Structures are given as C-alpha cells and as structure tokens.
Amino acid sequence: MEAIQQLTLHRELPHQPDKPALTLQDVCVRYNGSGAEALSQISLRVEKGERIAIVGPNGAGKSTLFNLIVGSLRPTSGEVHLFGHQPSGHICIGYVPQRSQIDWRFPVTVKELVMMGRVGKIGLLRWPRKRDWEMVQHCLERVNAAHLAHKQIGELSGGQQQRVFIARALAQEAEFLLLDEPLTGLDVPNQEAIFTILDSLRPDGVTVLVATHDLNLAAARFDQILLLNHRVIAYGAAATILTTPNLLAAYGGHIHLVHAGDETLVLADTCCEH
Numbered sequence: 001m002e003a004i005q006q007l008t009l010h011r012e013l014p015h016q017p018d019k020p021a022l023t024l025q026d027v028c029v030r031y032n033g034s035g036a037e038a039l040s041q042i043s044l045r046v047e048k049g050e051r052i053a054i055v056g057p058n059g060a061g062k063s064t065l066f067n068l069i070v071g072s073l074r075p076t077s078g079e080v081h082l083f084g085h086q087p088s089g090h091i092c093i094g095y096v097p098q099r100s101q102i103d104w105r106f107p108v109t110v111k112e113l114v115m116m117g118r119v120g121k122i123g124l125l126r127w128p129r130k131r132d133w134e135m136v137q138h139c140l141e142r143v144n145a146a147h148l149a150h151k152q153i154g155e156l157s158g159g160q161q162q163r164v165f166i167a168r169a170l171a172q173e174a175e176f177l178l179l180d181e182p183l184t185g186l187d188v189p190n191q192e193a194i195f196t197i198l199d200s201l202r203p204d205g206v207t208v209l210v211a212t213h214d215l216n217l218a219a220a221r222f223d224q225i226l227l228l229n230h231r232v233i234a235y236g237a238a239a240t241i242l243t244t245p246n247l248l249a250a251y252g253g254h255i256h257l258v259h260a261g262d263e264t265l266v267l268a269d270t271c272c273e274h
Contacts (some may be wrong), residue, residue: 024044029075061230082176092173096166110153137149
C-alpha cells in the first residue's frame with residue numbers, strides 16, 4: 001500500500017529561520033505526452049504556523065500541488081522551497097492522504113501504522129526503541145485514539161482513520177502538515193474532532209495545508225484560502241477571496257448563483273467528486 005509503505009529516508013535539512021515555511025515561484029507542471037498544464041505559473045508564500053485551505057473544483061491540481069510539496073513530483077519549471085530548501089531534503093512533512101487512496105485491508109495495527117511515522121527519525125533497518133513507542137503512545141493520546149492501538153486499521157470508522165493518520169504525522173514530528181480532503185464523509189462531531197487537533201498544533205508552530213470542497217468551513221476555520229484551478233485564482237483572507245467573480249473564475253459551470261433578496265448564495269456543484 002503505497003501511501004502507508006512510503007518511507008522518508010532523507011537526512012533532515014536545517015531550517016533557515018528567516019525563510020517562510022513554503023514558497024512556490026512560477027511553478028508549472030505539465031502532463032507527460034499531452035503537454036497540458038496541471039499547474040500553471042503558481043506563486044505562493046506560506047508563513048510558519050499558518051493554516052491554509054486549498055479549494056477548487058475536481059481536477060484543479062490540489063493533489064498535484066501536495067505532491068510537489070512532499071517532493072514526490074518535480075515541477076516542469078519553477079522553484080519549490082520549504083524552510084529555504086527543496087522538499088526532497090526534509091523529513092518534517094507529514095501527509096494525510098485521502099481515505100480512498102488507502103488499502104484498509106493492509107495487515108497493520110494502529111500503533112504499527114503510527115510507528116511508521118518514526119522511520120525518518122529512527123533510521124533505515126533499525127528497531128524502534130522504548131522512547132519511540134512512548135512517542136507513538138503520546139501521539140495516539142493526543143488525537144484521542146490510544147484505545148484503538150491494537151485494532152487493525154480497517155476496523156476503524158472514517159473519523160478514527162483520519163485521527164490515526166494525523167497521529168502518524170505527529171509521531172514523525174512533522175512541522176508541515178498536508179491533509180488531502182480529510183473532512184469528506186465525516187459528520188459534524190468528527191469534523192470538530194479534527195479541528196480540535198489542528199487547533200492544538202498552533203502553539204507548536206505547525207504549518208497546515210488542507211484541501212477541502214467545503215467553502216463554508218474554509219471561510220470559518222482557516223487563516224487564508226487558496227482558490228485554485230490549475231492556476232492561482234486568488235489567495236488571501238476569506239472575505240477578499242470568496243467573491244462571486246473569483247468563484248465563477250474557479251468553478252465555471254460547476255457553480256450556481258441563487259439570488260435571495262439582497263444576498264447572493266453560491267452553490268458549488270461537487271456531486272461528481274469521485
């Protein structure tokens with residue numbers, strides 16, 4: 001299972017304290033063969049500790065952007081830097097994939113999955129030590145999942161699965177956290193549980209990027225919003241980003257405007273999300 005088995009084996013690079021958490025400068029990614037652009041002229045700056053929502057229609061390039069940040073994809077042109085260095089030198093990037101990308105039949109327990117986050121710290125082919133297992137226990141407690149430690153991952157509910165993958169990132173001692181559609185299919189209590197965990201990361205200065213289709217949550221719960229559709233449509237605070245012209249530019253025919261008195265309601269069509 002690629003998303004679980006992928007191990008970060010690079011030696012950690014020292015962060016440059018005067019550099020932002022993330023910068024992209026004129027980044028383009030072209031599809032092989034067709035030459036079409038998955039991302040075009042993306043320039044972006046994210047400061048340490050910010051919580052950013054990435055919104056846009058299906059196929060807008062959100063997952064491609066995440067792959068650039070974790071270093072599994074190189075840009076066709078342009079530069080990507082985390083804390084002043086290229087992504088491939090970091091072990092501080094935690095990634096929580098979409099649940100649909102995980103083989104939940106994989107024979108691993110919750111505590112074993114979370115221990116996978118320690119590989120970059122332990123080193124290749126070395127056994128976990130007592131303090132590594134103590135870290136796993138601490139991270140499970142932090143996401144309220146310690147009671148699930150011995151369960152097989154396929155036995156978990158959707159909300160539990162997301163919390164356990166966040167625990168894996170915490171065990172990794174991630175300073176930059178990427179969550180790809182973590183709220184999809186979750187009820188309100190489970191969504192609130194995720195945000196409680198994310199709120200707890202603010203004092204630690206962890207930078208968080210979340211891909212989501214929920215414009216209301218993006219506006220209410222994030223510092224800034226990146227509106228993306230192969231290019232940056234707009235980036236900034238919700239009040240200045242979620243305007244009718246910007247949303248029409250991003251979603252095109254997949255958005256509907258409903259006028260109710262003096263207000264305009266924007267309805268995004270995500271019925272074909274998968």
